[in-house]
Amino acid sequence: MPESGIMPSEATAMPGASGAARTAVIIGAGVLGAGLLRGQGTAPNDIDILNYALTLEHLEAAFYNQGLRQFSNLEIGRAAFAQPLGETASNELYAYLSLIRSHENAHVRTLQSTLRSFGATPVAACRYNFDFSTVDTFLNTARVLENTGVMAYNGALGLIRSPRLRTAAATIATVEARHAAYLNVLSGNLAAPDAFDPTKTMQEILAIAAPFLAACPA
Amino acid sequence: MNNIRSITQKDTSRRGFFTRAAVTAASGAIAATLVPRTLNAQNAVAPTEVQVLQFALGLEHLEAAFYVQGVPRYAAADFTNAAFAPILGSGISAKVLDNLKAIRDHEVAHVAALQAAIRGLGAVPVAACTYTFQYNNLTEFLMLAAVLENTGVMAYDGAVQYLTTPALLTAGASIATVEARHASFLNLITEAIPFPSAFDMPKTVAEISAATAPFIVSCPAPGTDPGAGGGTKAVANPKNGTTAVNIVTLDGSASTSADGKPLTYSWAVTQGIASLSFPNVARPEVQLQGGFGTYEFELTVTDSTGGTSKDRASILNTGR
Numbered sequence: 182m183p184e185s186g187i188m189p190s191e192a193t194a195m196p197g198a199s200g201a202a203r204t205a206v207i208i209g210a211g212v213l214g215a216g217l218l219r220g221q222g223t224a225p226n227d228i229d230i231l232n233y234a235l236t237l238e239h240l241e242a243a244f245y246n247q248g249l250r251q252f253s254n255l256e257i258g259r260a261a262f263a264q265p266l267g268e269t270a271s272n273e274l275y276a277y278l279s280l281i282r283s284h285e286n287a288h289v290r291t292l293q294s295t296l297r298s299f300g301a302t303p304v305a306a307c308r309y310n311f312d313f314s315t316v317d318t319f320l321n322t323a324r325v326l327e328n329t330g331v332m333a334y335n336g337a338l339g340l341i342r343s344p345r346l347r348t349a350a351a352t353i354a355t356v357e358a359r360h361a362a363y364l365n366v367l368s369g370n371l372a373a374p375d376a377f378d379p380t381k382t383m384q385e386i387l388a389i390a391a392p393f394l395a396a397c398p399a
Numbered sequence: 400m401n402n403i404r405s406i407t408q409k410d411t412s413r414r415g416f417f418t419r420a421a422v423t424a425a426s427g428a429i430a431a432t433l434v435p436r437t438l439n440a441q442n443a444v445a446p447t448e449v450q451v452l453q454f455a456l457g458l459e460h461l462e463a464a465f466y467v468q469g470v471p472r473y474a475a476a477d478f479t480n481a482a483f484a485p486i487l488g489s490g491i492s493a494k495v496l497d498n499l500k501a502i503r504d505h506e507v508a509h510v511a512a513l514q515a516a517i518r519g520l521g522a523v524p525v526a527a528c529t530y531t532f533q534y535n536n537l538t539e540f541l542m543l544a545a546v547l548e549n550t551g552v553m554a555y556d557g558a559v560q561y562l563t564t565p566a567l568l569t570a571g572a573s574i575a576t577v578e579a580r581h582a583s584f585l586n587l588i589t590e591a592i593p594f595p596s597a598f599d600m601p602k603t604v605a606e607i608s609a610a611t612a613p614f615i616v617s618c619p620a621p622g623t624d625p626g627a628g629g630g631t632k633a634v635a636n637p638k639n640g641t642t643a644v645n646i647v648t649l650d651g652s653a654s655t656s657a658d659g660k661p662l663t664y665s666w667a668v669t670q671g672i673a674s675l676s677f678p679n680v681a682r683p684e685v686q687l688q689g690g691f692g693t694y695e696f697e698l699t700v701t702d703s704t705g706g707t708s709k710d711r712a713s714i715l716n717t718g719r
Contacts, residue, residue, distance in 0.1 A: 265490020269590075280594065287597035331576050338572040339565035347568070351559040352598045354572060355552050355579035359594035362580035363587060366491055371501050372584035376508035377573040 225383070227346055228296065230337050232304045233383055234350065235292040237333055239306040240393060241326055242289045245282035247311060248319045249275075260316035262367060274367075278323070281360050288353055295349070307397035324364035329381075329389055330357040336380035446604060449522045451561045454604055455571070456513040458554055460527040461614060462547055463510050466503035469532065469540050477537050483588045495588060502544075502581050509574055516567065521660060528618035538589075545585035550602075550610055551578040557601035631657040633710035635698035640714040645687045649712050651698045652681045660703040669711070670695035687716045 225233070254275040257263065263271045293303040312318045334354035341347045362372035381389075446454070475496060478484070484492040514524040534540040555575035562568045583593035602610075634653035649666060656662050666678040666685075671694035674686045687694055696712045 265488050267484075267486045267488030267491075269486040270488055270491065277593070280592070284594065284597040291598075335569060335572040335576060338559070339568040344560035347562075348556060348560045348601050349598075351556045351572060351575055352601055354576050355556055355599040356594055356597060358576035358579035359583035359586075359599075362583035363593045365580075366494070366498075366584060366587065369490060369494065371494070372498055373501060373505060373577050373580035376505040376577060377512070377570070378576040378580075380569055380573060 224340060227341055227343050228299060228301045230341055231292055231296050233337060235289065235304050237330055238285055238288040238292060240309060240390060241330060242285040243306060243309050244311055244326060245285055248313055249278060249282055251313050252316050252319060257316050262317050262320045277363065284356055305398045308395040309393050310395045311393060324368055327357055327361035327364055329386065331361050332379050332381040333386040335378055336382050446561050448562055448564060448567060449517060449520050451558050452513055452517050453525050454558060456510065456517065456525055458551055459506055459509040459513055461530060461611060462551060463506040464527060464530050465532055465547060466506055470499050470503050473537050481537055486590065487588060498584055505577055523657065525621065526619045529616040530614050531616050532614060541585060541589050545589050545591065548578055548582035548585050550607060552582050553600050553602040554607040556599050557603055631700060631702040631706045631708045633698050633700040633708040635696065635710040635712040637712055637714060642714055642716055643718045645718065646684060647714055648682055648684050649696055650682050651700065654700045656702045657706055662700040662702055665699045667697045669697045691716055
Protein backbone atom coordinates (compact mmCIF):
# COMPACT_ATOMS: atom_id res chain seq x y z
CA MET A 182 0.00 0.00 0.00
CA PRO A 183 1.37 3.44 -0.81
CA GLU A 184 2.76 5.20 2.19
CA SER A 185 1.85 8.49 0.59
CA GLY A 186 -1.77 7.69 1.31
CA ILE A 187 -1.17 7.52 5.03
CA MET A 188 -0.56 11.18 5.65
CA PRO A 189 -1.57 12.70 8.96
CA SER A 190 -3.52 15.83 8.13
CA GLU A 191 -5.93 16.44 10.95
CA ALA A 192 -3.80 16.68 14.05
CA THR A 193 -2.56 20.14 13.26
CA ALA A 194 -6.17 21.32 13.41
CA MET A 195 -6.57 20.01 16.94
CA PRO A 196 -6.78 22.82 19.46
CA GLY A 197 -4.00 22.62 21.97
CA ALA A 198 -2.46 19.58 20.36
CA SER A 199 1.02 20.99 20.08
CA GLY A 200 3.44 21.18 22.93
CA ALA A 201 1.56 18.94 25.28
CA ALA A 202 2.86 15.64 24.08
CA ARG A 203 5.04 14.75 27.01
CA THR A 204 2.47 15.70 29.62
CA ALA A 205 -0.10 13.86 27.60
CA VAL A 206 1.75 10.60 27.66
CA ILE A 207 2.07 10.87 31.40
CA ILE A 208 -1.62 11.64 31.77
CA GLY A 209 -2.37 8.89 29.30
CA ALA A 210 -0.44 6.41 31.36
CA GLY A 211 -2.47 7.49 34.35
CA VAL A 212 -5.71 7.08 32.48
CA LEU A 213 -4.97 3.76 30.99
CA GLY A 214 -2.90 2.11 33.64
CA ALA A 215 0.59 0.83 33.25
CA GLY A 216 -0.44 -1.73 30.67
CA LEU A 217 -0.92 0.46 27.67
CA LEU A 218 2.23 2.47 27.58
CA ARG A 219 4.57 0.03 29.18
CA GLY A 220 7.53 0.94 27.12
CA GLN A 221 8.51 0.90 23.53
CA GLY A 222 8.70 -2.46 21.92
CA THR A 223 6.11 -4.17 24.09
CA ALA A 224 2.95 -4.46 22.06
CA PRO A 225 -0.29 -3.74 23.90
CA ASN A 226 -2.61 -6.69 24.27
CA ASP A 227 -6.25 -6.75 23.22
CA ILE A 228 -7.45 -5.67 26.67
CA ASP A 229 -5.13 -2.66 26.57
CA ILE A 230 -6.51 -1.73 23.16
CA LEU A 231 -10.12 -2.14 24.27
CA ASN A 232 -9.43 0.15 27.22
CA TYR A 233 -7.72 2.63 24.91
CA ALA A 234 -10.80 2.65 22.68
CA LEU A 235 -13.00 3.01 25.76
CA THR A 236 -10.95 6.02 26.90
CA LEU A 237 -11.67 7.75 23.61
CA GLU A 238 -15.33 6.76 23.56
CA HIS A 239 -15.78 8.06 27.13
CA LEU A 240 -14.36 11.38 25.96
CA GLU A 241 -16.60 11.52 22.89
CA ALA A 242 -19.72 10.47 24.81
CA ALA A 243 -19.09 13.07 27.53
CA PHE A 244 -18.49 15.68 24.87
CA TYR A 245 -21.89 15.16 23.22
CA ASN A 246 -23.70 14.56 26.52
CA GLN A 247 -22.52 17.92 27.84
CA GLY A 248 -22.75 19.84 24.58
CA LEU A 249 -26.27 18.77 23.76
CA ARG A 250 -27.33 19.47 27.34
CA GLN A 251 -25.92 22.97 26.99
CA PHE A 252 -27.27 23.88 23.55
CA SER A 253 -30.89 23.68 22.49
CA ASN A 254 -32.19 22.65 19.10
CA LEU A 255 -32.94 26.33 18.46
CA GLU A 256 -29.46 27.54 19.41
CA ILE A 257 -27.82 24.96 17.19
CA GLY A 258 -30.06 25.92 14.30
CA ARG A 259 -29.00 29.57 14.72
CA ALA A 260 -25.25 28.85 14.72
CA ALA A 261 -23.07 30.19 11.91
CA PHE A 262 -22.38 26.56 11.03
CA ALA A 263 -26.05 25.98 10.21
CA GLN A 264 -26.60 29.07 8.09
CA PRO A 265 -25.50 27.66 4.70
CA LEU A 266 -27.73 24.65 5.29
CA GLY A 267 -31.14 24.27 3.73
CA GLU A 268 -34.14 24.06 5.99
CA THR A 269 -34.23 20.27 6.12
CA ALA A 270 -30.52 19.88 6.75
CA SER A 271 -30.67 22.58 9.40
CA ASN A 272 -33.64 20.92 11.10
CA GLU A 273 -31.87 17.59 11.04
CA LEU A 274 -28.70 18.97 12.61
CA TYR A 275 -29.77 18.57 16.23
CA ALA A 276 -31.27 15.14 15.56
CA TYR A 277 -28.12 13.93 13.84
CA LEU A 278 -25.93 15.23 16.68
CA SER A 279 -28.21 13.41 19.10
CA LEU A 280 -27.84 10.27 17.04
CA ILE A 281 -24.05 10.61 17.15
CA ARG A 282 -24.32 11.05 20.95
CA SER A 283 -26.31 7.84 21.19
CA HIS A 284 -23.71 6.00 19.10
CA GLU A 285 -20.84 7.14 21.31
CA ASN A 286 -22.74 6.10 24.42
CA ALA A 287 -23.49 2.72 22.82
CA HIS A 288 -19.79 2.31 22.03
CA VAL A 289 -18.95 3.01 25.69
CA ARG A 290 -21.47 0.47 26.98
CA THR A 291 -20.42 -2.19 24.49
CA LEU A 292 -16.71 -1.76 25.18
CA GLN A 293 -17.38 -1.90 28.93
CA SER A 294 -19.38 -5.12 28.65
CA THR A 295 -16.81 -6.64 26.31
CA LEU A 296 -14.00 -5.87 28.75
CA ARG A 297 -16.02 -7.36 31.62
CA SER A 298 -16.71 -10.46 29.53
CA PHE A 299 -12.93 -10.96 29.40
CA GLY A 300 -12.70 -10.50 33.17
CA ALA A 301 -10.99 -7.12 32.76
CA THR A 302 -11.84 -3.85 34.47
CA PRO A 303 -13.10 -1.14 32.12
CA VAL A 304 -11.26 2.16 32.47
CA ALA A 305 -13.42 4.84 34.11
CA ALA A 306 -14.45 8.12 32.57
CA CYS A 307 -12.52 11.28 33.43
CA ARG A 308 -13.62 14.82 34.04
CA TYR A 309 -13.14 16.83 30.89
CA ASN A 310 -12.41 20.39 29.72
CA PHE A 311 -14.44 21.25 26.65
CA ASP A 312 -14.83 24.67 25.11
CA PHE A 313 -18.57 25.13 24.77
CA SER A 314 -18.42 28.92 24.48
CA THR A 315 -20.32 28.88 21.19
CA VAL A 316 -22.18 26.30 19.15
CA ASP A 317 -19.57 26.74 16.46
CA THR A 318 -16.67 25.80 18.75
CA PHE A 319 -18.76 22.81 19.86
CA LEU A 320 -19.28 21.67 16.27
CA ASN A 321 -15.70 22.32 15.24
CA THR A 322 -14.38 20.32 18.18
CA ALA A 323 -16.86 17.57 17.31
CA ARG A 324 -15.38 17.40 13.84
CA VAL A 325 -11.84 17.22 15.19
CA LEU A 326 -12.75 14.55 17.75
CA GLU A 327 -14.45 12.34 15.16
CA ASN A 328 -11.60 12.59 12.68
CA THR A 329 -9.18 11.84 15.52
CA GLY A 330 -11.27 8.81 16.46
CA VAL A 331 -10.91 7.46 12.94
CA MET A 332 -7.12 7.85 13.05
CA ALA A 333 -7.05 6.17 16.45
CA TYR A 334 -9.03 3.11 15.39
CA ASN A 335 -7.11 2.80 12.14
CA GLY A 336 -3.83 3.01 14.03
CA ALA A 337 -4.87 0.39 16.56
CA LEU A 338 -6.57 -2.14 14.31
CA GLY A 339 -3.36 -3.77 13.18
CA LEU A 340 -2.45 -4.43 16.82
CA ILE A 341 -5.60 -6.39 17.70
CA ARG A 342 -4.95 -10.12 17.82
CA SER A 343 -8.46 -11.51 18.04
CA PRO A 344 -10.10 -11.68 14.59
CA ARG A 345 -13.52 -11.14 16.12
CA LEU A 346 -12.40 -8.06 17.99
CA ARG A 347 -10.83 -6.77 14.77
CA THR A 348 -14.21 -7.02 13.09
CA ALA A 349 -15.87 -5.29 16.02
CA ALA A 350 -13.33 -2.48 16.02
CA ALA A 351 -13.73 -2.06 12.27
CA THR A 352 -17.50 -1.75 12.60
CA ILE A 353 -16.99 1.07 15.13
CA ALA A 354 -14.22 2.72 13.07
CA THR A 355 -16.45 2.99 10.03
CA VAL A 356 -19.20 4.58 12.14
CA GLU A 357 -16.74 7.15 13.49
CA ALA A 358 -15.75 7.82 9.88
CA ARG A 359 -19.41 8.37 8.97
CA HIS A 360 -19.70 10.90 11.81
CA ALA A 361 -16.46 12.58 10.73
CA ALA A 362 -17.63 12.84 7.12
CA TYR A 363 -20.92 14.43 8.13
CA LEU A 364 -19.20 17.02 10.33
CA ASN A 365 -16.61 17.68 7.60
CA VAL A 366 -19.39 18.38 5.11
CA LEU A 367 -21.20 20.72 7.50
CA SER A 368 -18.05 22.80 7.82
CA GLY A 369 -17.56 23.00 4.06
CA ASN A 370 -14.79 20.41 3.86
CA LEU A 371 -14.64 17.29 1.73
CA ALA A 372 -16.34 14.33 3.39
CA ALA A 373 -13.28 12.23 2.65
CA PRO A 374 -10.16 14.36 2.25
CA ASP A 375 -7.81 11.44 1.47
CA ALA A 376 -7.98 8.18 -0.48
CA PHE A 377 -6.49 6.49 2.60
CA ASP A 378 -7.41 7.77 6.03
CA PRO A 379 -4.38 8.69 8.12
CA THR A 380 -3.51 6.63 11.17
CA LYS A 381 -2.05 7.64 14.49
CA THR A 382 -0.33 5.74 17.26
CA MET A 383 -1.69 5.49 20.80
CA GLN A 384 0.93 7.95 22.02
CA GLU A 385 -0.01 10.47 19.33
CA ILE A 386 -3.72 10.14 20.08
CA LEU A 387 -3.22 10.46 23.82
CA ALA A 388 -1.22 13.64 23.24
CA ILE A 389 -4.14 15.02 21.22
CA ALA A 390 -6.65 14.01 23.89
CA ALA A 391 -4.64 15.36 26.83
CA PRO A 392 -5.87 18.97 26.69
CA PHE A 393 -9.43 17.73 27.11
CA LEU A 394 -8.68 15.76 30.27
CA ALA A 395 -9.23 17.67 33.52
CA ALA A 396 -8.86 14.85 36.02
CA CYS A 397 -9.01 11.10 35.78
CA PRO A 398 -9.68 8.57 38.54
CA ALA A 399 -6.65 6.67 39.77
CA MET B 400 -37.26 13.26 19.48
CA ASN B 401 -39.68 14.02 16.70
CA ASN B 402 -36.77 14.75 14.46
CA ILE B 403 -35.16 11.43 15.15
CA ARG B 404 -38.39 9.63 14.62
CA SER B 405 -39.00 11.30 11.30
CA ILE B 406 -35.47 10.53 10.16
CA THR B 407 -35.90 6.91 11.13
CA GLN B 408 -39.15 6.62 9.27
CA LYS B 409 -37.63 8.20 6.22
CA ASP B 410 -34.80 5.76 6.32
CA THR B 411 -36.88 2.64 6.68
CA SER B 412 -38.87 3.71 3.65
CA ARG B 413 -35.70 4.12 1.66
CA ARG B 414 -35.35 1.91 -1.31
CA GLY B 415 -32.56 -0.61 -1.57
CA PHE B 416 -31.64 -3.79 0.16
CA PHE B 417 -28.42 -2.55 1.66
CA THR B 418 -29.74 0.33 3.65
CA ARG B 419 -32.59 -1.75 4.95
CA ALA B 420 -30.13 -4.39 5.98
CA ALA B 421 -28.04 -1.80 7.75
CA VAL B 422 -31.06 -0.43 9.59
CA THR B 423 -32.09 -3.92 10.65
CA ALA B 424 -28.58 -4.41 11.90
CA ALA B 425 -28.84 -1.20 13.86
CA SER B 426 -31.59 -2.50 16.05
CA GLY B 427 -29.74 -5.69 16.78
CA ALA B 428 -26.29 -4.25 17.00
CA ILE B 429 -26.51 -2.85 20.51
CA ALA B 430 -25.54 -6.30 21.57
CA ALA B 431 -24.16 -7.38 24.90
CA THR B 432 -20.63 -7.53 23.60
CA LEU B 433 -18.65 -6.51 20.58
CA VAL B 434 -18.37 -9.98 19.15
CA PRO B 435 -20.29 -10.08 15.89
CA ARG B 436 -22.67 -12.93 15.25
CA THR B 437 -22.80 -12.99 11.51
CA LEU B 438 -19.28 -13.92 10.66
CA ASN B 439 -18.16 -17.33 9.59
CA ALA B 440 -21.71 -18.57 9.35
CA GLN B 441 -21.28 -19.07 5.64
CA ASN B 442 -17.53 -19.23 5.35
CA ALA B 443 -16.44 -22.67 6.39
CA VAL B 444 -12.90 -22.00 5.18
CA ALA B 445 -11.25 -18.69 5.98
CA PRO B 446 -9.97 -16.94 2.85
CA THR B 447 -6.26 -16.26 2.50
CA GLU B 448 -4.90 -12.72 2.59
CA VAL B 449 -4.45 -12.74 -1.17
CA GLN B 450 -8.06 -13.85 -1.62
CA VAL B 451 -9.24 -11.06 0.66
CA LEU B 452 -7.23 -8.49 -1.30
CA GLN B 453 -8.57 -9.87 -4.60
CA PHE B 454 -12.09 -9.64 -3.23
CA ALA B 455 -11.48 -6.02 -2.23
CA LEU B 456 -9.93 -5.28 -5.62
CA GLY B 457 -13.00 -6.70 -7.36
CA LEU B 458 -15.19 -4.29 -5.41
CA GLU B 459 -12.90 -1.35 -6.03
CA HIS B 460 -12.82 -2.08 -9.78
CA LEU B 461 -16.61 -1.98 -9.75
CA GLU B 462 -16.75 1.26 -7.78
CA ALA B 463 -14.04 2.92 -9.86
CA ALA B 464 -15.80 1.97 -13.11
CA PHE B 465 -19.08 3.31 -11.76
CA TYR B 466 -17.67 6.76 -11.01
CA VAL B 467 -15.29 6.96 -13.96
CA GLN B 468 -18.28 6.30 -16.25
CA GLY B 469 -20.83 8.31 -14.33
CA VAL B 470 -19.25 11.46 -12.94
CA PRO B 471 -18.44 13.04 -16.36
CA ARG B 472 -22.10 12.69 -17.38
CA TYR B 473 -23.16 15.50 -15.07
CA ALA B 474 -22.41 19.20 -15.22
CA ALA B 475 -22.37 21.77 -12.45
CA ALA B 476 -25.91 22.88 -13.34
CA ASP B 477 -27.23 19.36 -12.72
CA PHE B 478 -26.12 19.71 -9.13
CA THR B 479 -27.57 23.16 -8.50
CA ASN B 480 -30.90 21.95 -9.96
CA ALA B 481 -30.84 18.63 -8.10
CA ALA B 482 -33.50 17.58 -5.63
CA PHE B 483 -31.01 17.76 -2.78
CA ALA B 484 -30.00 21.38 -3.46
CA PRO B 485 -32.83 23.12 -1.54
CA ILE B 486 -32.77 20.48 1.18
CA LEU B 487 -29.05 20.67 1.87
CA GLY B 488 -28.66 24.34 1.09
CA SER B 489 -26.05 26.06 -1.03
CA GLY B 490 -23.20 25.41 1.40
CA ILE B 491 -23.32 21.66 0.89
CA SER B 492 -24.84 21.29 -2.56
CA ALA B 493 -22.20 23.52 -4.15
CA LYS B 494 -19.59 20.99 -3.01
CA VAL B 495 -21.32 17.81 -4.19
CA LEU B 496 -19.48 17.64 -7.51
CA ASP B 497 -16.13 18.19 -5.78
CA ASN B 498 -16.96 15.39 -3.39
CA LEU B 499 -17.94 13.05 -6.22
CA LYS B 500 -14.71 13.74 -8.07
CA ALA B 501 -12.74 13.07 -4.89
CA ILE B 502 -14.66 9.83 -4.36
CA ARG B 503 -13.91 8.74 -7.92
CA ASP B 504 -10.22 9.50 -7.44
CA HIS B 505 -10.21 7.56 -4.18
CA GLU B 506 -11.66 4.44 -5.80
CA VAL B 507 -9.10 4.64 -8.59
CA ALA B 508 -6.33 5.01 -5.98
CA HIS B 509 -7.71 2.01 -4.06
CA VAL B 510 -7.55 -0.09 -7.23
CA ALA B 511 -3.91 0.85 -7.80
CA ALA B 512 -2.93 0.25 -4.19
CA LEU B 513 -4.61 -3.16 -4.07
CA GLN B 514 -3.05 -4.20 -7.38
CA ALA B 515 0.38 -3.27 -6.03
CA ALA B 516 -0.26 -5.12 -2.77
CA ILE B 517 -1.42 -8.25 -4.60
CA ARG B 518 1.60 -8.18 -6.93
CA GLY B 519 3.75 -7.71 -3.86
CA LEU B 520 2.42 -11.01 -2.56
CA GLY B 521 3.36 -12.70 -5.85
CA ALA B 522 -0.16 -13.00 -7.26
CA VAL B 523 -1.89 -11.67 -10.37
CA PRO B 524 -4.45 -8.98 -9.52
CA VAL B 525 -7.97 -9.73 -10.78
CA ALA B 526 -8.92 -7.72 -13.85
CA ALA B 527 -11.82 -5.30 -14.07
CA CYS B 528 -15.06 -6.76 -15.45
CA THR B 529 -17.64 -5.29 -17.77
CA TYR B 530 -20.38 -3.71 -15.67
CA THR B 531 -23.92 -2.54 -16.06
CA PHE B 532 -25.23 0.29 -13.94
CA GLN B 533 -28.88 1.20 -14.31
CA TYR B 534 -29.63 4.85 -13.69
CA ASN B 535 -31.43 7.49 -15.73
CA ASN B 536 -30.62 10.71 -13.92
CA LEU B 537 -28.44 12.25 -11.26
CA THR B 538 -30.70 11.23 -8.39
CA GLU B 539 -30.66 7.60 -9.47
CA PHE B 540 -26.92 7.76 -9.98
CA LEU B 541 -26.44 9.03 -6.44
CA MET B 542 -28.81 6.43 -5.01
CA LEU B 543 -26.81 3.69 -6.70
CA ALA B 544 -23.57 5.25 -5.48
CA ALA B 545 -24.92 5.16 -1.92
CA VAL B 546 -25.77 1.47 -2.30
CA LEU B 547 -22.28 0.67 -3.61
CA GLU B 548 -20.51 2.62 -0.86
CA ASN B 549 -22.58 1.14 1.97
CA THR B 550 -21.88 -2.28 0.47
CA GLY B 551 -18.18 -1.49 0.42
CA VAL B 552 -18.25 -0.67 4.13
CA MET B 553 -19.96 -3.96 4.96
CA ALA B 554 -17.48 -5.83 2.77
CA TYR B 555 -14.40 -4.35 4.41
CA ASP B 556 -15.85 -4.68 7.90
CA GLY B 557 -16.58 -8.34 7.18
CA ALA B 558 -13.21 -9.07 5.60
CA VAL B 559 -10.85 -7.36 8.02
CA GLN B 560 -10.82 -10.35 10.37
CA TYR B 561 -9.07 -12.43 7.69
CA LEU B 562 -6.13 -10.07 7.32
CA THR B 563 -3.24 -10.92 9.62
CA THR B 564 -0.32 -8.84 8.37
CA PRO B 565 -0.43 -5.64 10.46
CA ALA B 566 0.48 -3.38 7.53
CA LEU B 567 -2.31 -4.86 5.40
CA LEU B 568 -4.75 -4.56 8.29
CA THR B 569 -3.89 -0.90 8.72
CA ALA B 570 -4.23 -0.28 5.00
CA GLY B 571 -7.53 -2.17 4.89
CA ALA B 572 -8.83 -0.13 7.82
CA SER B 573 -7.71 3.11 6.18
CA ILE B 574 -9.69 2.19 3.06
CA ALA B 575 -12.73 0.97 5.04
CA THR B 576 -13.11 4.29 6.85
CA VAL B 577 -12.81 6.17 3.57
CA GLU B 578 -15.61 4.04 2.10
CA ALA B 579 -17.62 4.84 5.23
CA ARG B 580 -17.04 8.56 4.68
CA HIS B 581 -18.26 8.18 1.10
CA ALA B 582 -21.30 6.22 2.31
CA SER B 583 -22.10 8.86 4.92
CA PHE B 584 -21.91 11.64 2.36
CA LEU B 585 -24.02 9.82 -0.22
CA ASN B 586 -26.59 8.86 2.39
CA LEU B 587 -26.80 12.51 3.40
CA ILE B 588 -27.39 13.83 -0.10
CA THR B 589 -29.90 11.09 -0.92
CA GLU B 590 -31.86 11.88 2.24
CA ALA B 591 -30.93 8.82 4.22
CA ILE B 592 -29.32 8.80 7.65
CA PRO B 593 -25.54 9.20 7.17
CA PHE B 594 -24.80 6.91 10.14
CA PRO B 595 -27.81 4.64 10.60
CA SER B 596 -26.31 2.41 13.27
CA ALA B 597 -23.91 2.58 16.21
CA PHE B 598 -22.12 -0.39 14.63
CA ASP B 599 -21.79 -0.94 10.91
CA MET B 600 -22.86 -4.34 9.65
CA PRO B 601 -20.13 -6.76 8.54
CA LYS B 602 -21.07 -9.07 5.68
CA THR B 603 -19.46 -12.21 4.32
CA VAL B 604 -17.68 -12.53 1.00
CA ALA B 605 -20.57 -14.67 -0.24
CA GLU B 606 -23.16 -12.07 0.73
CA ILE B 607 -21.24 -9.24 -0.90
CA SER B 608 -20.60 -11.26 -4.05
CA ALA B 609 -24.30 -12.02 -4.35
CA ALA B 610 -25.13 -8.35 -3.86
CA THR B 611 -22.73 -7.15 -6.55
CA ALA B 612 -23.50 -9.89 -9.09
CA PRO B 613 -26.33 -7.91 -10.79
CA PHE B 614 -23.83 -5.20 -11.76
CA ILE B 615 -21.45 -7.59 -13.51
CA VAL B 616 -21.93 -8.45 -17.17
CA SER B 617 -18.80 -10.48 -17.79
CA CYS B 618 -15.29 -10.82 -16.46
CA PRO B 619 -12.03 -11.71 -18.22
CA ALA B 620 -10.46 -15.09 -17.55
CA PRO B 621 -8.41 -15.04 -14.35
CA GLY B 622 -4.66 -14.82 -14.52
CA THR B 623 -4.28 -11.80 -16.76
CA ASP B 624 -2.83 -8.77 -15.11
CA PRO B 625 -4.85 -5.67 -15.98
CA GLY B 626 -2.02 -3.44 -14.87
CA ALA B 627 0.19 -5.10 -17.46
CA GLY B 628 -2.28 -4.57 -20.27
CA GLY B 629 -3.34 -8.20 -20.25
CA GLY B 630 -0.02 -9.95 -19.84
CA THR B 631 3.73 -9.66 -19.74
CA LYS B 632 4.77 -6.55 -21.61
CA ALA B 633 8.20 -5.21 -22.43
CA VAL B 634 8.63 -1.44 -22.29
CA ALA B 635 11.97 -0.22 -23.59
CA ASN B 636 13.04 3.40 -23.19
CA PRO B 637 14.04 5.88 -24.49
CA LYS B 638 11.95 6.13 -27.64
CA ASN B 639 13.56 8.46 -30.13
CA GLY B 640 15.94 9.72 -27.48
CA THR B 641 18.81 12.03 -28.28
CA THR B 642 22.26 12.24 -26.77
CA ALA B 643 25.40 14.25 -27.31
CA VAL B 644 27.56 11.86 -25.29
CA ASN B 645 28.61 8.30 -26.07
CA ILE B 646 27.42 6.60 -22.89
CA VAL B 647 23.68 6.37 -22.22
CA THR B 648 21.41 4.24 -20.06
CA LEU B 649 18.59 2.17 -21.51
CA ASP B 650 15.54 1.62 -19.33
CA GLY B 651 13.30 -1.45 -19.30
CA SER B 652 12.04 -0.94 -15.78
CA ALA B 653 8.53 0.04 -16.92
CA SER B 654 8.03 -3.50 -18.22
CA THR B 655 5.29 -5.48 -16.49
CA SER B 656 4.91 -9.12 -15.61
CA ALA B 657 1.69 -11.11 -16.07
CA ASP B 658 2.10 -12.96 -12.81
CA GLY B 659 3.71 -10.13 -10.85
CA LYS B 660 6.93 -12.10 -10.38
CA PRO B 661 10.30 -10.73 -11.45
CA LEU B 662 11.15 -10.62 -15.14
CA THR B 663 14.42 -11.48 -16.81
CA TYR B 664 15.77 -8.94 -19.29
CA SER B 665 17.74 -9.38 -22.48
CA TRP B 666 18.94 -6.40 -24.53
CA ALA B 667 20.37 -6.60 -28.06
CA VAL B 668 21.79 -4.01 -30.43
CA THR B 669 19.75 -4.03 -33.65
CA GLN B 670 21.17 -0.95 -35.38
CA GLY B 671 24.50 0.83 -35.03
CA ILE B 672 27.78 -0.18 -33.43
CA ALA B 673 27.32 -0.24 -29.68
CA SER B 674 28.43 -2.22 -26.69
CA LEU B 675 26.23 -3.30 -23.76
CA SER B 676 28.34 -4.21 -20.75
CA PHE B 677 25.44 -5.85 -18.87
CA PRO B 678 22.77 -6.86 -21.41
CA ASN B 679 20.67 -8.80 -18.83
CA VAL B 680 19.65 -6.02 -16.44
CA ALA B 681 16.63 -3.73 -16.53
CA ARG B 682 18.71 -0.55 -16.94
CA PRO B 683 21.99 -1.30 -18.77
CA GLU B 684 24.60 1.23 -19.76
CA VAL B 685 25.46 1.25 -23.41
CA GLN B 686 28.48 2.70 -25.16
CA LEU B 687 27.70 4.16 -28.58
CA GLN B 688 30.80 3.38 -30.61
CA GLY B 689 29.76 4.42 -34.12
CA GLY B 690 29.56 8.17 -33.63
CA PHE B 691 26.75 10.26 -35.11
CA GLY B 692 23.61 8.38 -36.11
CA THR B 693 20.62 6.40 -34.92
CA TYR B 694 21.03 3.39 -32.65
CA GLU B 695 18.31 0.85 -31.98
CA PHE B 696 18.02 -1.75 -29.25
CA GLU B 697 15.60 -4.59 -28.70
CA LEU B 698 14.49 -5.62 -25.21
CA THR B 699 13.07 -9.09 -24.59
CA VAL B 700 11.48 -9.71 -21.20
CA THR B 701 10.64 -13.20 -19.97
CA ASP B 702 8.29 -13.91 -17.08
CA SER B 703 8.36 -16.84 -14.66
CA THR B 704 6.10 -18.93 -16.89
CA GLY B 705 8.34 -18.43 -19.95
CA GLY B 706 6.05 -15.84 -21.51
CA THR B 707 7.97 -13.21 -23.47
CA SER B 708 7.44 -9.75 -24.88
CA LYS B 709 9.65 -7.47 -26.97
CA ASP B 710 9.95 -3.71 -27.35
CA ARG B 711 12.45 -1.34 -28.99
CA ALA B 712 14.33 1.72 -27.83
CA SER B 713 16.06 4.19 -30.13
CA ILE B 714 18.58 6.95 -29.63
CA LEU B 715 19.95 9.55 -32.00
CA ASN B 716 23.56 10.35 -31.21
CA THR B 717 24.11 13.97 -32.16
CA GLY B 718 27.77 13.92 -31.08
CA ARG B 719 30.77 12.68 -32.95
